[in-house]
Amino acid sequence: MKDIIRPGLILMAYGLVAGLALGIINSKTAPIIAEQEEAARMAAIEAVLPEAVVFVTDTADGVEFITGYIDEEHSEIAGYVVTAHGAGFSSTIRTVVGLSTDFTVKGIEIVFQAETPGLGTKILEVRKDEQRPWFVQQFDGREIGKLEVDKDGGELVSITGATITSRAVARSVADAADKLKTSLEKASPPIERLPEETEKNDILETAEGGEE
Template sequence: MLEMMRKNGLILALFALGCTALVAFTHSLTRHTIVAQEQAQLLLVLNDLLPPDSHDEPLFDHCMLVSNEHYLGSRDPLPAFTAVKNGEVRGHAIEAIAPDGYSGAIKLVVGVNADGRLSGVRVLAHNETPGLGDKIELKKSPWVLAFDGMQLQGEEDPRWAVRRDGGQFDAFTGATITPRAVVKAVRQVLLMLEQEPGLLSRSPRCGDTL
């Protein structure tokens, strides 16, 4: 009996080891594909928020890693891309995190023109409830287009909230937490540009950290 138990235990251990190795091998094969897909998605978003006619220099040549958890919602530095044309800044596309989504963090890109008006907002990743909170995705709902052309007029601007909280942004039926988190995150990015105007220029370039 003891010998049989040892044999079964060895078989289970080998099986577990094999499964672990298989998962690790599969991850190593797909990791580069996932990264490539994420970069392709980011490039599409950047072209939406900072279209080609807004810059004559590659956006990735003007990528800075910004560290500011208070404004960007992340302890880790996040990239900010600047559109430069004829030597002048035409706008920015800044990644940010809404840490208080209903099902966790929501990753965004916030596009801001040089005059402080939003060129748009796009969601890169989230875990919100399908059919409810996922309406923050442009392919699921036009809700996110409500940010286009908006501007923050001071820290006390009352418009920057969902209607239930006295603001002007619609909430989703049964899913107020999600849009509330996104509105707050976008507002924080605009507030950062208003209150920390030199932060992007003081931040390290993306390539310098590699």
């Protein structure tokens, strides 16, 4: 019995030291990581809904989304932003989707993917002299019903050798937009806005601070 208890205690002591060290390091890095994720998320949201100045987080019928307003008085809605999750080839691809009030896609931005290098990662390939990936650009201005890749009879040109990845993005975007549309229609007239709002200017400041 002694043979088990003594080594067990020693191992526990080592574990305690390790856990303590990691706890301290985590408390230093966690805020930086969180800030970075937030900055990246905000950058994506602003990219897909450029006209909006103020962003408000909302839920309608269990679907979480963000409403963008064109000015600080919330006089006019510029559009909505939802996050889509699609099962790709080797990862779950997360896409931020910007929608106008009549539910056409204003723009999408892929925020996480771990697809096959050289194939699936081409969803992020940027052509010469262009700003955004060509695959992503195809979504601009499309109606929800028309988000299908060419292999499924749609108009979106999929990436050669990476149909699963292309399809995952297209389907997840269509699904997320569709869900938001249904739940918003269900919840109308417009529900009470939650008070937690974030102003573009504030966020930009923190984002800059985080990069230093």
